[in-house]
Amino acid sequence: MGEEDNQIVLIFVVSAAFVVLLAILLVLFLVIYQKRIVHQEIQLQKLQNERQQVLLKATIEGQERERERIAKDLHDGIGSLLSGLSLHLKFQKDKEANDSDKKEFLVQACKLVDEGIHNVRNVSHNLLPSTLEKFGLISAIKECIQPIDKASPISISLEVPFESYPIPKNVSLGLLRVFQELIQNTLKHSNGSEVIITLEYKPKIITMTYFDNGTEVDRSKLESNGIGIKSIQSRIHALEGSFSMSIDNGFSVNIEVPNGLNT
Amino acid sequence: MILAYLALSMPILPALLSLVKWKQLNESQRWFCGLLWFIIVVSFTGRWWALVVMKNNLPFFYIYILGEFLFFLQIFRLWFGQSIKDRVWIRLGVLFSIVWTINVFTGEGWWAFPDYIRALESILLITIVIIWFQKMLREKVILHPYKTFEFWISAGLLIFLSGNFLLFVFSKLILNAGKEVFLAIWKVNAILNILLYGMYTIALVWVKRTIK
Numbered sequence: 001m002g003e004e005d006n007q008i009v010l011i012f013v014v015s016a017a018f019v020v021l022l023a024i025l026l027v028l029f030l031v032i033y034q035k036r037i038v039h040q041e042i043q044l045q046k047l048q049n050e051r052q053q054v055l056l057k058a059t060i061e062g063q064e065r066e067r068e069r070i071a072k073d074l075h076d077g078i079g080s081l082l083s084g085l086s087l088h089l090k091f092q093k094d095k096e097a098n099d100s101d102k103k104e105f106l107v108q109a110c111k112l113v114d115e116g117i118h119n120v121r122n123v124s125h126n127l128l129p130s131t132l133e134k135f136g137l138i139s140a141i142k143e144c145i146q147p148i149d150k151a152s153p154i155s156i157s158l159e160v161p162f163e164s165y166p167i168p169k170n171v172s173l174g175l176l177r178v179f180q181e182l183i184q185n186t187l188k189h190s191n192g193s194e195v196i197i198t199l200e201y202k203p204k205i206i207t208m209t210y211f212d213n214g215t216e217v218d219r220s221k222l223e224s225n226g227i228g229i230k231s232i233q234s235r236i237h238a239l240e241g242s243f244s245m246s247i248d249n250g251f252s253v254n255i256e257v258p259n260g261l262n263t
Numbered sequence: 264m265i266l267a268y269l270a271l272s273m274p275i276l277p278a279l280l281s282l283v284k285w286k287q288l289n290e291s292q293r294w295f296c297g298l299l300w301f302i303i304v305v306s307f308t309g310r311w312w313a314l315v316v317m318k319n320n321l322p323f324f325y326i327y328i329l330g331e332f333l334f335f336l337q338i339f340r341l342w343f344g345q346s347i348k349d350r351v352w353i354r355l356g357v358l359f360s361i362v363w364t365i366n367v368f369t370g371e372g373w374w375a376f377p378d379y380i381r382a383l384e385s386i387l388l389i390t391i392v393i394i395w396f397q398k399m400l401r402e403k404v405i406l407h408p409y410k411t412f413e414f415w416i417s418a419g420l421l422i423f424l425s426g427n428f429l430l431f432v433f434s435k436l437i438l439n440a441g442k443e444v445f446l447a448i449w450k451v452n453a454i455l456n457i458l459l460y461g462m463y464t465i466a467l468v469w470v471k472r473t474i475k
Binding site (some may be wrong): 005008009012013014016017019020022024027028031032033034035037038039041042045 | 285309396399400403404405406407408409418422424426427428429430437440441443444447448451455466
């Protein structure tokens with residue numbers, strides 16, 4: 001090749017190398033830029049999630065505070081008022097002659113007032129489960145089970161570990177509320193005859209499994225996440241736990257929540 | 264000579280890999296596998312033609328250009344999905360085929376070096392690749408683009424086509440400069456070819472089983 005040919009080759013090779021270099025730089029820039037913006041997007045998403053988590057926690061805490069206030073108001077206000085009324089009625093009833101119409105009327109009135117006191121106490125108790133604070137989650141769940149076990153044909157069994165440890169109030173209250181929601185779902189929508197609740201206290205997490213052998217569970221309601229399921233999900237999310245459910249041979253829910261002590 | 268044969272046989276590597284990974288490939292990747300085998304068949308038949316029948320095997324190059332372009336249109340159509348309507352791809356394919364047919368059946372026809380048609384193919388594919396990268400940036404979904412099949416194919420095409428662009432645009436000038444000059448410059452094409460199929464191979468390495 002002559003000098004001129006060499007120059008042509010050189011010019012071409014250098015130009016091609018330059019263009020290739022530009023293309024490589026463009027690709028590298030794309031990779032770095034893409035990584036940066038996606039990273040920023042992930043960070044933003046993380047921040048939004050954290051904010052949502054805080055909001056969710058605040059909402060649930062607010063809800064619980066409101067329930068506590070209503071429970072106290074019921075107990076101390078209407079509850080005391082009804083107790084006073086009951087005493088007055090009983091006193092009046094004792095003064096009346098045994099076979100008078102007025103006595104019969106007062107007996108009926110006493111019964112109704114007592115029933116009212118009982119109902120107010122139940123509502124207040126459901127709103128603020130004092131057993132939870134005094135004796136813990138297991139006792140609170142047992143207390144919830146007792147009246148249902150007596151009044152409905154559903155057999156409810158609770159399997160608890162031999163060894164349990166105290167858990168923060170927000171965790172135990174969250175799990176109790178979830179249990180209450182699940183049992184309400186079973187009573188309203190399931191044709192099952194048996195419910196099994198299992199609690200497991202692992203070193204860092206608490207697992208609650210709920211099984212109901214009802215087979216006529218409305219799948220569409222579960223798949224579209226009804227209000228009950230959404231409420232459970234929100235509570236578990238607020239506790240930074242995980243939630244899964246399945247509807248094979250019954251309805252089962254598996255919940256895992258960090259115990260908040262060792263983490 | 265070694266470089267030329269290496270460049271010629273380079274497509275075998277990703278083509279074999281695509282067959283090995285066939286079950287893991289999605290639709291666009293299977294089309295890509297089809298493209299690789301098409302390239303192998305055309306290239307080797309062209310080589311055989313040049314050695315046995317007659318020296319000018321440029322008609323195979325023309326077939327290669329049309330086939331490659333149409334295969335890539337189909338692959339990009341699948342990648343872009345709904346964001347670019349099918350009729351755009353169809354129009355692009357038809358228009359390119361018309362230009363290709365005119366180029367093949369007029370003047371020197373397909374016995375002449377396919378400079379303009381290859382340059383046109385390069386411009387169109389580079390544009391599509393840039394739009395693809397733009398889409399990737401806009402969607403902000405992939406954190407590590409270099410771990411995806413699509414990235415390596417697009418990057419390979421961008422580097423190969425832009426590097427070769429001058430060669431095809433100024434091919435008449437290079438050919439007029441003499442055979443020695445042309446062969447010396449053609450080495451650049453061989454190196455870029457090796458680079459391209461190397462990147463195709465990396466793309467196929469990143470293919471993961473699709474969970475349905």
